[in-house]
Structure formats: C-alpha cells, structure tokens
Amino acid sequence: MKKFIKNSVILFGIVMLLVVSLVLITHFVTRQFFDYTIDQNKNILVVGNSHLEYAIDDDIIPQAFNIAQSGSGYFYSYLKVREIANRNKQIDTVVLGYSYEDFSEYRVNWFAGEDKIKFKMRDHFFLFTSNDYWELLKSNPRSVITNTPQVIVHSLKVLYKGYPYLGGHVHSDRSKLEESLKRYDPNYYINTTAKPPKYQDTYLLKIYDYCNRNNIKLILLNSPIHPKMDEDLQTNKELYCDFASQNMPEATLINYSNYFQDETYFSDISHLNDNGAQIFSTHLKQVGFYSGTAECLK
Structure with missing residues (x-):
C-alpha cells in the first residue's frame, strides 16, 4: 500500500511538472x-466589450483597428492596450468602451467570475505577465488553477489564428430586440453602491496610466444603446461622469448613448445591428472620435 501511494505521488508530480512545463x-x-x-495606417486602437464590438466597423474607419470582444472586462x-500598443508605435489613440453599464455591480464577475476565467484566460494567456496571472489567481484560485491547463492548446490556436481570436467588429443581422426587451430587468444594471465595481476601476486606471505614460490619447466612448435602457441607466450616470472627471482628467469622454x-x-x-453600426461608424469617420456630446450630471 505504501509503495502504491509513493508511486501515485511520484506519478502525480511528474504529470504536474509536465503540465506546468x-x-x-x-x-x-x-x-x-x-x-x-497591424497596418501602419491604423493609428487608433479600439478596445472594450461587445458594445464597441458591434458598434464600430473598422472597414468604414480605415485608421481604426477594432479588437473589442464580447464579455471583456x-x-x-x-x-x-499594453501589449499591442507597445509593439505598434503608430498607435497614438485608444478608443475604450466606457458605458453606464460598465458601472453595474455584476461587472465584478467579468474579472473573477468562473465563466469569464474559463473562456477569457485561455485566449489571452499569452499576453499575461507573471503579475497578471498572480492577480487573477488571487481573485479566484480554484477557477484559475483548474482552467490553466487548457491554455496549452488554446495558446497554440491563438498563435495560428491571430487577432480574430482576440476580438474584432461583428456584423450583426440578428433581430432579438423584442426578446431582449421582455427579459430586460433594469435593476440588474443599476449600481446601488455609489462606487465602481471592484477590479473594473483598477484596470480602467491602468489603461489610463499606460496611455498617459506613452503619450497616447485615451477616448472614453459610450456607444448607442436602446432608448429604454438609456433612460433607465441614467441612475449610473453621475458615477460614470464623476469617476472620469476625478480620476481620468486627461481622457476625452464622449457620450453617444442616446444617438x-x-x-x-x-x-x-x-x-x-449592422445597419446601425454602419450609420454610427460613418458618423465617426466624418466627425472624428474627438467630437460628440460629453455632458455630465453633477
């Protein structure tokens, strides 16, 4: 029995060493x-979640490179921003999705939630430094450890597929508005704590600091949402505005939520949808990312 336990421990150690290696x-x-x-003519990096993934068509805006992706905190x-801008020195502008919804309390799970760790860590793992991994590990040790082995295969997939694995504009012809209105609960999105979600604020400020240190213009862009949602989420607007003005004074805040x-x-x-994205992207092409309404409640 002792020999069996000893051999099992040795085998487990060998397997773990192999996985880590x-x-x-x-x-x-x-x-x-x-x-x-990325193309030398593309000096604007677009990042964020599905709001900008669906809203900004970089085929229409030739100087932009959209790498926003659904569910990305x-x-x-x-x-x-850190890894791509550092390797593409022509990038002088970062357009970052910044919406009322980003201040919803559930956004905490976009960093530490098990599903996000499972599906986001594997594709972005090659961008991690040891400190990035440690910070994620501290937030949810069990999920990070159990999902780490899958990065072996997925890192190689990302290497083969390239940027499409990390995001890009989605041409949407789906029509789920009626269904989403029926399921919509504004209370899910409304912030009741009067403070930004944990982790979201930390990494938002890291983006801001990186851009400042590297002389990159940061544009905080609130893309169009349905009028019903825009009306309901005015509750988050004061926090949204105050956080930007108090913590990111050098950034440009542009609000197109009611466009x-x-x-x-x-x-x-x-x-x-695709029609809306084409119209909105054409507008941005015509006026530039620096134009728009930036009014805030005080």
Missing part, C-alpha cells in the same frame, strides 16, 4: 511568435 513553453512560444503587427482591455431614438437600428437592447 507545457504551459510555460506554449506561453513563451505564443508570446514570442504571435504576429502583433477592463482587465483584458488593459492587456491588449439613436429609432429602435430599428438595434439587434437587442444594448447592441447595434
């Missing part, structure tokens, strides 16, 4: 050989 090797290989290059946007009053431009209550 493969994680480190694939991380190193992907990080070193991933093609970070500011932690993953920070990794993208469309006609609901035919939405695929659901918070995302534009």
Whole structure:
C-alpha cells in the first residue's frame, strides 16, 4: 500500500511538472511568435466589450483597428492596450468602451467570475505577465488553477489564428430586440453602491496610466444603446461622469448613448445591428472620435 501511494505521488508530480512545463513553453512560444503587427495606417486602437464590438466597423474607419470582444472586462482591455500598443508605435489613440453599464455591480464577475476565467484566460494567456496571472489567481484560485491547463492548446490556436481570436467588429443581422426587451430587468444594471465595481476601476486606471505614460490619447466612448435602457441607466450616470472627471482628467469622454431614438437600428437592447453600426461608424469617420456630446450630471 505504501509503495502504491509513493508511486501515485511520484506519478502525480511528474504529470504536474509536465503540465506546468507545457504551459510555460506554449506561453513563451505564443508570446514570442504571435504576429502583433497591424497596418501602419491604423493609428487608433479600439478596445472594450461587445458594445464597441458591434458598434464600430473598422472597414468604414480605415485608421481604426477594432479588437473589442464580447464579455471583456477592463482587465483584458488593459492587456491588449499594453501589449499591442507597445509593439505598434503608430498607435497614438485608444478608443475604450466606457458605458453606464460598465458601472453595474455584476461587472465584478467579468474579472473573477468562473465563466469569464474559463473562456477569457485561455485566449489571452499569452499576453499575461507573471503579475497578471498572480492577480487573477488571487481573485479566484480554484477557477484559475483548474482552467490553466487548457491554455496549452488554446495558446497554440491563438498563435495560428491571430487577432480574430482576440476580438474584432461583428456584423450583426440578428433581430432579438423584442426578446431582449421582455427579459430586460433594469435593476440588474443599476449600481446601488455609489462606487465602481471592484477590479473594473483598477484596470480602467491602468489603461489610463499606460496611455498617459506613452503619450497616447485615451477616448472614453459610450456607444448607442436602446432608448429604454438609456433612460433607465441614467441612475449610473453621475458615477460614470464623476469617476472620469476625478480620476481620468486627461481622457476625452464622449457620450453617444442616446444617438439613436429609432429602435430599428438595434439587434437587442444594448447592441447595434449592422445597419446601425454602419450609420454610427460613418458618423465617426466624418466627425472624428474627438467630437460628440460629453455632458455630465453633477
């Protein structure tokens, strides 16, 4: 029995050593050989979650490179800004999704939630430093440890597929507005704590600091949402405005949340369909990212 236990411990140790070695090797290989290059004519990096993923068509705005992705908290946007801008020196502007919804309390789970760790860590792992991994590990040790082995395969997939694995504009022809209005509960999105969600504020400020240190203009963009949602989330607006003005005074805050009053431009209550994205992107192309309304309640 003792021999069996001893052999089992040795075997477990060998397996763990092999897994750790493969994680480190694939991380190193992907990080070193991933093609970070973007077109030299693209000086605007667009990052954020599904709001900008659906709203900004970078085929219409040739100087923009959209790498926003659904379900991405500011932690993953920070990794993208830090690693991609550092390797593409023509980037002088970062457009970051910044919405009333980003101050919803449930956004805490976009960093530490098990589902987010499972599906986000694996594709972005090659962008991690040891400190990034440690911070995520502290937030949810069990989930990070159990999901780490999957990065071995996914890192190689990302290396092969490139940027499409990390985000990009989505042409949406779906029509789920009626369904989403029926399921919509404004209380889910309203912040009742009068403070930003944990982790979101930390990595939002890291993005701001990185841009300031590297002379990159940061634009905080609130993209169009359905009029019903825009009305309900005015509750979050004061926090949204105050956090930007008090903590990111050098950033440009642009609010387009009420840009469309006609609901035919939405695929659901918070995302534009392809027609809406084309109109909105054409507007941004014409006026530039520096124009728009930035009024805030005090």
